[in-house]
Amino acid sequence: MTQELSNELEAHLARADGQEDVVIATYVWSTGNTRRTAILGRAVMPAPGERKVHGNASFTGGYVVRAATEARERSEGIVLLHSHPDATGWQGLSGPDHNTESEYERVARSITGLPLVGMTLGTRGSSWSGRVWETSAEPTHAESVRVSGSTLRVTWNEDRRRAPRATEYQRRTVAAWGESIQRDIARLKVLVVGVGSVGLDIAARIAATGVEHLGVMDVDVVEELNLDRMIGATREDARERRLKTEVAARVARTAATATDFELQTHDVSITTPEGLAAALDYDVIFSCVDRPWPRAVLNSVAYADLIPVIDGGIAIDTLPDGRMRGATWKTHAIVPGRPCMQCNGQLRVNELTLDRAGLLDSPKYIRQSGIQPGTGAPNVAALAASVSAGMLATFVSLVAAPAGIGVPAPLRYALAVHQLEHLPATSGMFCTYEKGTALGDKRLSLVSNSCSPTSQRTDSRRGRLRRCARRLLAAFTGRLARLAERTG
Template sequence: MFNHETSVAMAERTHVHLSNFLIRADLQEDLVFALWTPSRGGKRFTALLHTLVLPGEGDRQIHGNASFNPNYFERICTLAVEKKCGIAFLHSHPATGWQGMSHDDIVAENKMASAVDAITNLPLVGMTVGSDGIWSARMWKQVEGRKYQGNWCHSVRTVGQGLKADFNDSLVPKPEYSELFKRTVTVWGKENHANLARLRVGIVGLGSVGSIVAETLARMGAERFSLIDFDEIQGHNLDRLLGATATDLGKKKVSIAQRQIKRSSTASRVEILSVSCSLAEEEGYRAALDCDVLFSCVDRPRARHILNHMAYSHLIPVIDGGIEVRFKNGVFSGVDWQLQTVAPGRPCMECLGTYNPSDVALEQSGQLDDPSYMKGLGENHRLKNNENVFPFSANLASLEVLQFVALVTGAGGIHNFGVQRYRYWPGIVEADEGRTCRPECDCIELEGQGDRYFQLFGRDLGAEIARKRQEQPIECACMENV
């Protein structure tokens, strides 16, 4: 796991609880243990912090520094075995920024590392919070025998109403300033830009909306992209897919998006991972888990269901949007598009009605890719309502990026726009900040649990059909008809 990038994530409410406990008014250090669950991406291993085990009477001493008694450590070990979780040891330093480790810190964590590894088969996670609320983290790796070494994590992210990422500058350097994005930086400031640019942004679906999102982020100076889409360019895509031309017919959408990002990027360095798989297949699923934030630019229920799971179980906020075009007697009668960011403390996509769970089962069984089944549905059925044109996509993509900017920077004092819906008639954007999940929703229960209880990847018949189609030569007539 340590050949991968490493990180820690927690829900915003967990961060607030920990900060209130550890950052003391008397400036003394304090400590606490917590449980975590792993999130295994393709290139990143993340510890998802979810359960705090606060010290009781006689569990620790506060004497400028802080130390714990054996009974406290024994209690967290017993609980970790019972819950099948990892152990995190957290303490505070009365200083600002990403904190290093004192000699005493190293000795204390090193003593615990072998015992934690033996009983949990997971590394000890050590974390320090500064007086400004910035976290640092490391994972302890066995070197030989009983000798362990702390390996610094790349980042710690806090997810909720906002997305706060505390980066290890030595592993994830701040972006080099460029006049190319001078005006962009002026709006939200250099520190916000440094955090925004270093996030790994996943875009799931590189069609009309996703291609515009990718272009916008590239021009803003984003440095790290993961592009996930199994589909190829077809003739009907050319009126609304940014960067694609008739010469690109048959090429994969992720390839065109990657080319466009490289052409438009204002960053001095850009890293792009292109995955020609479905999100529902393991390679695409793992690639999404490597991301700090995900854009949902899909029109299928199964992908939305998986992204909804990732937002809460893996603590990766998802910015989702969809377009509904309406016709009456075959004539255009209106269009709405809705967008929302889903994350802990915000309502989930299922409760917001952005997908129907029964449709997820239909897609998983292959019926949505069965022409005879689709033909039997009514003309106005929701599963056929996927007409779209470039102006609609451009507006939705712009609003999604604005939700991303608010989430990360809080520019103008706003982190959460709530659920936004644009109505073609009467031409307004409605905002609903009061929506909540249904009482029976299980998102809070799954928060930070990763794939501990179940995994959502498997076969995707639609992706398999697309790959077979992509093996066929492109007919010249298709080129002539475009």
């Protein structure tokens, strides 16, 4: 849920008199490859007489029916929430709470057609727990409950995701923010979309921080022109045209400090249904892409699916004689309550339209527009590191909140004048992305089965074919050598 909704629900449930209370909210599904998330959308506050507070608290049937009927009109399900005063951490179900939710499961499903979701607030520490009633017998308890805003607050179900013990390699890291935050960060599922110069560096450093589950997504291969920026890629990688995800996996595994480190490669574009579904399995996403279409998809995910997205980029200006005029780099967190990439100027509608139409890969359009094909924007390894550093600092603000402060406004650094700016970005009144907050699977569709840039698809396919041919040739040569030895 959003931080705004969490605050509204907590204000109702955490009573000054210490009694329990109840409230109902609505939800939609956000469906990934391996994870299904209930996205809470809005609170349906009780009218007078629709709940009973008597030390414990209870819903009336009329309240549940009213909320379910309202939810059905919006194709949503309902969530029954109650509080456990002065409790902290993940909460189990008492006998009476179990019976209440089990009985209302049939009512909720018969009206909305969706399972009932139950949630509990531990009022000391504002910890949420949740469960889904697929049947009226027993619920399926969630792995975690995430609250997305200027910080990412996660309550973990220790039975589903046990906290890993810090390793000897992580002593300096734990000393920076303590064991509790380290346990929370280690359990996050982090995805890096685009593992070029910036993304490769981020993947390595997130692995070194102790995250147990890291994903990398890209469809491109390593070429010679990447080697002056992709620290960790080799000349052999370029000769073999290895997938960037393959290189990122190697570098991240080398850097990892977690005892049980899992790395998943996604050789798909985020602009495909497969890429989007993969991304929805993660808790935090780094956007290290340089095309408007992938940025637009990630921009949507940050709001519709409440997955924080950390984005950044660099622009280098040159003089007519080839010398550097200056450089600027920008980083920002895309979370509910903060301006989206379109509102802060990182994403332009006209460029998105061109990218979706395939014109940024069209030789005819490139020729007519005057773009220099194959050159790419200027970039320097020494400066790309500043972008990754800014994005990683934003990640720390999101998950560790130093001094209790979350992510900043968009930041821009001007190299020539050595000036760091906090940009005064504001949300547009009719912003499509932000109005799509908490829509989940009802989000505006921006993906397509035919959306990968032509050059990336071709390079990826050629790289695989070349590697396959080399393996077959090596195996055939080896067999010939062994046959010759036996014959001799």
